[in-house]
Amino acid sequence: MYVSVKGGEKAINNAHSWLSEIRRGDVNIAELNIKQISEQLTLSVDRVMSEGSLYDKDLSALAIKQSRGDLIEAIFLMRAYRTTLPRIGSSKPIETSKMLCLRRISATFKDIPGKQKLGPTFDYTHRLLDFKLLADGEYEKAKIEKYDDKEIPHVLSFLNKEGLIQKEIPSGKTSKDITRNPINFPLTRSERLQSLSRGDEGFLLGLAYSTQRGYARNHAFVGELRTGYVEVQFEIPELGIEINIADVMFTECESVNQFKGSKKIPAQFTRGYGLVFGQLERKAISMALVDRSMRWKEFGEEYLGVAAQDEEFVISHCDNIQATGFLEHIKLPHYVDFQAELDLVRKIREEYKKNEQHT
Amino acid sequence: MQNESRKQWLSSLATADENYLISLWDNLNMKIEYNWLREPEIGSVMVQGKVGATGDNFNVGEVTITRCSLNLDKKIQGHGYVQGRNKYKSKIAALCDALMQTEKKEIIKRNIIDKLIKYKNNKRNEILSKTEATKVDFFTLVRGEDK
Numbered sequence: 001m002y003v004s005v006k007g008g009e010k011a012i013n014n015a016h017s018w019l020s021e022i023r024r025g026d027v028n029i030a031e032l033n034i035k036q037i038s039e040q041l042t043l044s045v046d047r048v049m050s051e052g053s054l055y056d057k058d059l060s061a062l063a064i065k066q067s068r069g070d071l072i073e074a075i076f077l078m079r080a081y082r083t084t085l086p087r088i089g090s091s092k093p094i095e096t097s098k099m100l101c102l103r104r105i106s107a108t109f110k111d112i113p114g115k116q117k118l119g120p121t122f123d124y125t126h127r128l129l130d131f132k133l134l135a136d137g138e139y140e141k142a143k144i145e146k147y148d149d150k151e152i153p154h155v156l157s158f159l160n161k162e163g164l165i166q167k168e169i170p171s172g173k174t175s176k177d178i179t180r181n182p183i184n185f186p187l188t189r190s191e192r193l194q195s196l197s198r199g200d201e202g203f204l205l206g207l208a209y210s211t212q213r214g215y216a217r218n219h220a221f222v223g224e225l226r227t228g229y230v231e232v233q234f235e236i237p238e239l240g241i242e243i244n245i246a247d248v249m250f251t252e253c254e255s256v257n258q259f260k261g262s263k264k265i266p267a268q269f270t271r272g273y274g275l276v277f278g279q280l281e282r283k284a285i286s287m288a289l290v291d292r293s294m295r296w297k298e299f300g301e302e303y304l305g306v307a308a309q310d311e312e313f314v315i316s317h318c319d320n321i322q323a324t325g326f327l328e329h330i331k332l333p334h335y336v337d338f339q340a341e342l343d344l345v346r347k348i349r350e351e352y353k354k355n356e357q358h359t
Numbered sequence: 360m361q362n363e364s365r366k367q368w369l370s371s372l373a374t375a376d377e378n379y380l381i382s383l384w385d386n387l388n389m390k391i392e393y394n395w396l397r398e399p400e401i402g403s404v405m406v407q408g409k410v411g412a413t414g415d416n417f418n419v420g421e422v423t424i425t426r427c428s429l430n431l432d433k434k435i436q437g438h439g440y441v442q443g444r445n446k447y448k449s450k451i452a453a454l455c456d457a458l459m460q461t462e463k464k465e466i467i468k469r470n471i472i473d474k475l476i477k478y479k480n481n482k483r484n485e486i487l488s489k490t491e492a493t494k495v496d497f498f499t500l501v502r503g504e505d506k
Contacts, residue, residue, distance in 0.1 A: 049420075050420070053420040053421060054403065054420060054421050054422070054423065055406070055420060055421065055422040055423070056422070056423040056443065056444065058443075058444075059423070059444070082403070082421060085401065085402050085403040085421070085423070086400065086402040086403075087402060087403055087404075087405065087421075088402040088403065088404050088424055088426060088440075089404055089405070090404065090405045090407060090418075091404055091405065091406045091407050092407065093407040093408060093409045093416045094406065094407065094408055094409070094419075096408070096409075096412050097412065100483060100486055100487070101490060102486060102489075102490055103490070103493075104490075110496075110497045110498070110499070115494045115495075115496075116494065116495045116496075116497065117490045117491070117493050117494050117495070118493040118494075118495055119490055119493055120493075142489040142492065143489070143492040144485075144488035144489055144491070144492055145488060145491040145492040145494070146488070146491065147487045147488055147490070147491035149483075149487060154412055156411075156412075167413070168409075168410055168411030168412065168413045168414035169413070169414060170409075170413075170414055170415050170416075171414070171415055172415075173415060175415065175416070175417060175418075177405065177418050178418075179418075188415075189410055189415070189417075190410060190415050190416065190417035190418075191417070193408070193410060193417045194417050194418045194419070197408075197417075197419050197420060198420060228486075229486075231374075232404070232406050232422060234404055234424075234440070236369070236438060236440055238428065238436075238438055239365075239438065241362055241365060241366050241369065242366065243366055243369040243370045243373055243440065244370035244373060244374055245370075245373045245374070245404060245422075245424060245440055245441075245442060246373065246374060246404070246406075246422045246424070246442040247374045247442070248406060248422055250408075250419075252412065254411065254412065271411055273410055273411045273412070275408045275419055276419075277419070277420055
C-alpha cells in the first residue's frame with residue numbers, strides 16, 4: 001500500500017535551487033551551450049537518442065546539460081518528452097543497403113566489394129591520454145580521396161548467394177509496438193529487437209559478453225558493421241506521396257554465428273542483428289549477440305538455462321528507465337511501509353522473549 | 360511526373376539544414392498571404408527497420424517531425440512536413456510547397472530548392488571522400504612458426 005507524505009516543500013525547493021546552481025558550476029568558467037554538446041559530445045548525444053528512443057540531437061544535448069551529464073537521467077528526460085508527442089505515423093522500412101557510410105568493416109572477409117572503410121574510429125588508437133587536448137583548439141583535419149559513389153551491398157548477401165547463411169525472409173507476421181501495447185511473452189523477434197534497440201548499453205554488453213564466455217553457445221563473428229546516414233521515407237497522408245522526411249544516423253551490426261542444419265537443409269551459418277540510432281557500435285554488436293542467443297528455440301538448440309537465452313529475463317530487465325525507476329523509488333519516503341515492518345519485527349521479538357522465559 | 364518533382368522538393372525541404380533554409384527564405388523577402396489549414400505542430404514518426412536488413416519490419420525508435428498545412432488564395436495547398444522541431448522551418452516548407460505550384464515556381468526552385476540539393480550533395484561528397492581516405496587493405500601474414 002502506498003501512503004503519501006506531506007510537507008517538505010521548502011526543503012525541496014531549496015534543494016532544486018542548489019541543483020540549479022551546482023549544475024552551472026563555477027561562474028568564472030564559460031557556460032556550456034547546447035550546440036557545443038551536440039557537436040563535441042556526439043557519442044553521449046547518440047546514446048541518449050538511442051536509449052531515449054527519440055532521434056533529435058538538440059533535445060538530447062539539452063537533456064545531457066539538464067542532467068549534469070548523467071546519461072540515464074538524460075534518457076529519462078527524453079522518454080518523458082517522447083510520450084508527449086503526437087504520433088504522426090510510421091515510416092517505410094529503412095534500406096540500410098543504401099546507407100551513406102562513414103564506416104563499414106567486416107571481421108570475416110578482408111576483400112569485399114565496396115571495401116573496408118574504417119571511418120572516424122577509436123580502433124587502433126593507443127588509448128593514451130592525449131594531453132594536446134588540454135591546450136587550445138589544435139586538431140587534425142580529415143584527409144580526402146577520390147571515390148566511386150556506388151551502393152555498398154551487405155557483406156552477408158554474398159554468403160546468402162551461396163546458401164551458406166540462413167536467410168532473413170519476411171514472415172508476414174505482424175508485431176506490436178511495445179511502446180503502445182503491453183508486453184506478452186513469448187515475443188516475436190521484431191518485438192524483441194525493438195526492445196533491445198532502446199535497451200541499456202551496459203546491460204546488453206554484459207549479457208553479450210556472457211554469451212562469449214560460454215553462457216549460451218553461439219560463437220559470433222562480426223560479419224559486418226556499418227555506420228552512416230539512412231534516408232527515412234514517409235508517406236504524406238494528405239498527398240499519398242512518399243518523401244525523404246528525415247536523414248538519420250544508424251549503426252548496424254550483422255553477426256555470423258555457428259551452424260545449423262538438418263536432414264533437409266545442409267549446414268549453414270546463422271545470424272544475429274543489431275540496429276541502433278547514432279554511432280554506437282558497442283551497443284549494436286551487443287544487440288546482435290543477444291538477439292542471436294535468444295533465437296535458440298527457432299534453431300532447435302539446447303536451452304542451457306542461461307540469462308542471455310531467456311527472453312523474459314532479457315527483455316524485462318534491459319530497459320534502464322524501468323529499472324532505475326523501480327530501483328530509485330526505494331530511496332523515496334517509505335515510512336509507513338517501514339513502520340509496519342518495524343512493528344512486526346518488535347512483535348516477533350517479544351514473542352521470542354516470552355517463549356524463552358517459559359522454557 | 361508532377362508527383363516525382365513534388366516528391367523531390369518536399370524531400371529537400373524536409374531534410375534541409377534549418378538555419379540554411381531559413382536564411383535562404385528570409386533573403387528572398389517575399390510577402391505571402393496565406394491561411395492556416397493546420398498550424399505547425401510537433402510530433403513524431405516511428406522509424407521502421409528490417410530484421411537482418413531484409414526480413415520483417417520492426418520499430419527502431421521515433422524521430423521528431425513538425426508539420427503544418429496552409430492555403431494560398433484559398434486555392435493552392437502547401438504542406439510542410441520537416442525533420443526536427445522548428446515551426447518556422449515547417450511554415451517555410453509549406454509556403455515553398457505551395458509556391459512551387461504557382462507562377463513563382465522558378466524563383467523558389469532557383470533560390471531555394473536547387474540550393475538545398477546542392478548543399479546536401481556537397482555534404483554527401485564530403486563524407487564519401489573522407490570515408491574513402493580510410494579505406495583499408497588488410498593482408499594476412501604467414502607466421503614464422505608455421506614454416
